[in-house]
Amino acid sequence: MSKVKRKGIRRSKGEQIFTVFNYAFFTVLCLIMLYPFWHVVMMSFSSVEATAKGGIFLWPKGFNLDTYEKVFRDPSIWTGYLTTIMVTIAGTVLGTLFTATTAYPLSKKRLPFGKLMSLLVLFTMLFSGGMIPGYLLMKDLRMIDNRWSLVLPGLISAYNVIIMKSNFQAIPDSLEESAKLDGANDVIIFWKIIMPLSKATIATIALFTAVGYWNDYFSSVLYINSKDKWALQAVLRYMLTNTNQAMQSAGVTVTAVSNVTAATIKAASIIVATVPILCVYPFVQKYFVKGVMIGGVKG
């Protein structure tokens, strides 16, 4: 963002008040953004008795790690992690690659039927078969209860194809032409010249794809019957919405206090599922912003 020096100008009283208010406002807003996460972290470290009494605000009460021990003893958290990691890696690698292989030919104006195919891709952004036809398709493909059903339906998004396409269109044709004179075909040009030049866009699209797969719970709900093949987010959803069964699988007997035990266990599970994102997020955030900027320019 271009910066303009405005220091030389004398500031009016109103401007000074606004500046103070502005910083105060955003400080409070940032705390509001963070606090819900902080509260859950504190709860996950607190004892069951303290949680029952309530009043956990800034620090844990009756600090202990028992809850985490219980959560990590629950096999469904581990199987969930396994599925999510496998699906995220497979989906991101294949999805990003195929987004590029789809976008590159469509970025060439000379390609016969290219325009028609671009339109057909764009149309999938505006209209879809929806939930039930998608489900019946997976049934027909015999992919119900197979982890590939979590990977394949979301592999390529039309929006990413469009972003990638405008990236490829910005690369000068002269590079391609000189490689052609050396006898390279389009596949070699794509792989050896175009892809290395597009690293930034590829990174952005890979990150968006990865977040999509990491956060996906609904494909598991729709397509996977065996709970040991569920993705992490679906496991977490199950724990949050079916307290009693979930607690039993974590080795907690259902008693009068189990309601509160459940609250701390839920808190710890939420943290266990969120920590990886929180760790990676600050470092990759700028790529997300870049991605929107690229997408925003061309739309």
Place this chain on the structure above:
Amino acid sequence: MSWTKKRNRLSTEMWRNRWLYVLLIPGILFFAIFKYVPMAGLKIAFMDYNQYNPTASEWVGMEQFVKLFSKRSFFPVLRNTIVISLLKLIIGFPIPVILALMMNEMRNLKFKKISQTLLYLPHFISWVILSGIIMNLLDPDNGLITKFIEALTGETVMVLTSKKWFVPMLIVTDIYKGMGWGTILYFAAMSGIDPQLYEAAQIDGAGRWKQALHITLPSIVPTIVVAFIMNCGNILNAGFDQIFMLYSSHVYEVADIIDTYVYRMGIINNDYSFSTAAGMFKSVVALILVLLVNHIAKRTGNNGLF
């Protein structure tokens, strides 16, 4: 040029680009199988789908749609969908604009960067996790917000099962998740403003308030208009994940939307044809709205999306 000659030229052109078609194979297969086959699958909305023997399903014409519109339960669903997304639009839409304008006035770049990072964060957190946090804060026994409201009013409000408070909760949490990320569009637009405009304004003696009002705001108006119009085209998406994670039978009356209705009728009740008809009604209306809205955006001199 004769027709055969034209065809010959086309086939040579296609042959010359054969490697590009090779690259397109996975993409074509993907869009054909996972996008266009389900679209063709919409035909079951005009059938009485037999899940044990699909080939024996009978064509019933518009019967499912007639059933949909004669069903008492569908109108509240349609109303909820529109009410929830309109409220989200009216209340939620201006907030990122205001935030972006305010943030643009920050001169401390480090502070600005940290604020942006924190404000964008919830966008990347799934509704599963956020709903877990929301359920925790609103827990009727020991939720922090429940206790807070109790201390303030002496009343125990069970927001998640209350017909009165559920929808406001949806709107507030939707704003929490999306307001930060929503500013990005406007920052992108602001980054294109010519700095000379500000310099000229300063020479004319314009203060920062005047600069924001007469330079920054007008420069992002086209973006605001396009974003607003596009949001209007999206009016039938009231936020499936959020509602699916948080609602319960206590609040169906106010919170059941088309998408959750489709899920319950289809996946839970196995009424595939009826549920597909409901989903198709939504997809078709949404398509018409988006095309209409895009047309309006272009007519008003803005760039449409396509």
